Amino acid sequence: MVMAFVTAAIAMLIAIVPAGIVLCRDELGASVVAYEFITSVVVMVLALLAQAFRRSGEFELAVLLAVLLFGSGLVFVRAMERWL
Amino acid sequence: MIIKDVVSDLLLVLAVLIVLGASVGLLVMRDAYQKLHFVTPAALVAPALVALAILVQVGVYENTGETFLALLLMIIAGPFLSHATIRAIRVREKGDWRLEQSGQAPAGEKER
Numbered sequence: 001m002v003m004a005f006v007t008a009a010i011a012m013l014i015a016i017v018p019a020g021i022v023l024c025r026d027e028l029g030a031s032v033v034a035y036e037f038i039t040s041v042v043v044m045v046l047a048l049l050a051q052a053f054r055r056s057g058e059f060e061l062a063v064l065l066a067v068l069l070f071g072s073g074l075v076f077v078r079a080m081e082r083w084l
Numbered sequence: 085m086i087i088k089d090v091v092s093d094l095l096l097v098l099a100v101l102i103v104l105g106a107s108v109g110l111l112v113m114r115d116a117y118q119k120l121h122f123v124t125p126a127a128l129v130a131p132a133l134v135a136l137a138i139l140v141q142v143g144v145y146e147n148t149g150e151t152f153l154a155l156l157l158m159i160i161a162g163p164f165l166s167h168a169t170i171r172a173i174r175v176r177e178k179g180d181w182r183l184e185q186s187g188q189a190p191a192g193e194k195e196r
Contacts, residue, residue, distance in 0.1 A: 004089075008096040008134075015103045015126075018111035022119065029116035029173040033123060036165055037110055040127035040158065041103055044134050047151050048096075051138050059150035066154040070161035074168055081172035 005052035009045045016041055028084055032076050039069045092140045099133035102126065116173050120166055127162045131155045 016038050023034040043065045050058035102125050109122035135151045142148055174181045 004093050004096055008100050011100040012103050015100075015107040018107045022110055027116070029169075029176065030119050032169060032172075033116050033119045034110060036169065037106070037123045037126055040123065040131070041107075043154055043158065044099070044103070044131055047131075047134060047138065047154060051141070051147060051151075056147055056150075059147050059154075062154045063150055063157070066157035066161070069158065070165065073161065073165040077165070077168045077172040081175045084176075 002052050002054075005048045009048040009052065012041050012045050012048070028080060032080055035076060036069070036073050039065065039073070043069065088140055092137045095133045095137035095140065099130040099137070102130045102133070106130075117170065120169060123166065124162065127158055131158050 019034045019037045019041070023031050023038065026034070043062050046062040046065060047059060050056070050062065106122040106126040110119050113119045113122065132155060135148070135155045138151050139148045171181045
């Protein structure tokens with residue numbers, strides 16, 4: 001069962017690659033969208049890895065990143081709107 | 085035991101397929117407005133499936149609670165972030181997000 005969660009986490013990390021390409025090569029608005037996508041996927045990856053290796057404490061990281069997703073996303077879009 | 089594993093695996097496969105599809109969509113779509121549509125499946129649907137997979141696997145437990153808490157935070161943040169992003173992109177392109185007094189789109193805006 002560990003394998004299923006680890007495999008899902010690896011597959012999701014592979015899915016970050018196209019978003020990373022958009023992040024690096026596209027215009028600013030699309031880059032912010034790609035950043036939001038990557039953050040959402042990484043929240044899932046952290047939860048999957050915590051479950052895969054049976055580490056209850058590491059679920060905190062997923063919760064923490066979900067909170068930061070909101071704050072950092074708003075900071076980025078506000079900066080893009082006003083200054084960038 | 086086996087049924088639990090199969091259901092959990094199916095939910096994980098579905099979540100991975102959604103994320104992979106959304107990622108490809110993000111890459112091939114033309115502009116930020118179109119790309120933003122592909123964030124929602126990865127930010128709302130896939131986390132719900134992952135949380136369900138963990139629920140099926142371990143039952144009601146501390147880990148499940150924390151996963152659902154992360155899911156809840158993402159469900160709250162998603163619409164706000166999408167709205168703020170679209171607004172910021174429009175302000176960046178047009179100078180203002182509102183329509184003109186006449187109710188028409190700002191001059192120079194192309195029909196999509």
